[in-house]
Amino acid sequence: MAHIKLTSLDLEFPIFGNNSRSLKHRFLNISSGGAIKKNASITTIKALDNINLEMNDGDKVGLIGHNGSGKSTLLRVIARIYEPIVGSISIDGDISSLIDFTMGLTQELSGIENIKLISKLKGLKPQKIKENINEIIEFTGLGDFIYLPIRTYSSGMQLRLAFSIATQCKPEIFLLDEVVGVGDISFIEQAQKRINAIVQNSNIIVIASHDSKILSKICNKVIWLDKGKIVLSGESDDVLDKYRQQHGNT
């Protein structure tokens, strides 16, 4: 049983100016009596503001909003990467996240080595990795490219690889950011099938995107974020219609 619940959650993001990241400056400030308040260069940005949401089994939730509206941040909060100080968060279920797909890949390693490494990072036993590996390779559709270093891949190919690894064990909660758009049409269809399979296991998928077309294809619920606040949430068609009305036909 997968379940996600966030209650009145705030997240502040420290934005470091150059001086605030410097230990040397800290010491200089102390020696100058600290009269000049240089530390004010730590600005915080309220990335998420009073978020309340609940997701249950079978939900295919889309997050829509501009760049910088808090979509990725919200995904990272659900993935427990960013810990909020205000508000409560309760999550049941294994999480697999694909938030910035190039980030988790090691460019020097071949596709097959990346599969092994990331599977190990996910905590899979060597035996299990051996079992899964052929299926993953097949799903990537990369053919012999799987033996070449990742740095020779196009971004679409890297996406195929990262997506196949992230969805390998049919996670109970799957978080996906922005990425589907990079793939070609055949991959998007393939990915859609895999996503549907995950949801059929009565689990939760959260997808962030600024492309309302992709979300309307995949999701049954949509949350519209703006400046870190939830503008509207509900059935996907309703929310996406209202979103389109405000933003033209994108």
Place this chain on the structure above:
Amino acid sequence: MFNKKLSNASQEIIDSLIAWRVWLTLGYVDIQIQYRRSVLGPFWITISMGVMIYTMGFLYGNLFKMDMYTYFPFLATGFLTWNLISVMIIESTNSFVEASGFIKQERRPYPIYAFRIVVRNSIIFLHNLLAILPILIFTNKQFGMTHLLLLLLGIIIIILCSMSFGLVLGMLGARFRDLHQIINSIVTLIFFITPIIWQPSMLPTHRAWLAHFNPLTHIISLIRDPLSGNITKIISLQISVSICVFGIVLAFLCLARMRHRIAFWV
């Protein structure tokens, strides 16, 4: 509130120890990539270190008018250990920044990225050991079971120290990005005030404290003494173990305070 943070921190440590496969693999893969970039891989470092030790051995041995049979192994084992410790200190300040791709992708216990640095450098240490092996074979004929056990004990203490201090340095280095440069220059300075190329016995008696109060003297001798055929001094063991315990406590406290901020810093 702080109690909860402490228990979170210990859970984090336990989780990362359970995930030993992960950090062993990460460290191993780092070495694998080095080999891929060049045929000799980490042996490039070994070669340059070997050349340095052999030339310095002859030069300083003659300058200080030392007996080569004692000075050569002293320098070689000291340099080997110093290389291990100093590189780990410097690289640790970057451990989380280096792993930011992994950190921002999926939640995993943070200490694994600090432990990875220790694994990677331990493998390089074994490479470097080969470079000074000829010296040890020529000069150290009395190496026995006691020395081997002391050597292993020393290595374990050094690894535990590096894991805990490395974790602390990693978190501070993620927050303060100039820590890497600062530590870099401090480490160079420490090289000269630590008995690595000079022996404590060369100091005039009223300056001997310079060597004895330097904790690194004792930590280095954990490997140096057994490798060069001596028995590790009790005082060195006592001081190193105390440093180690202090490091573990410090790592716990720092992890409890800073763990939840790391993702924002990297």
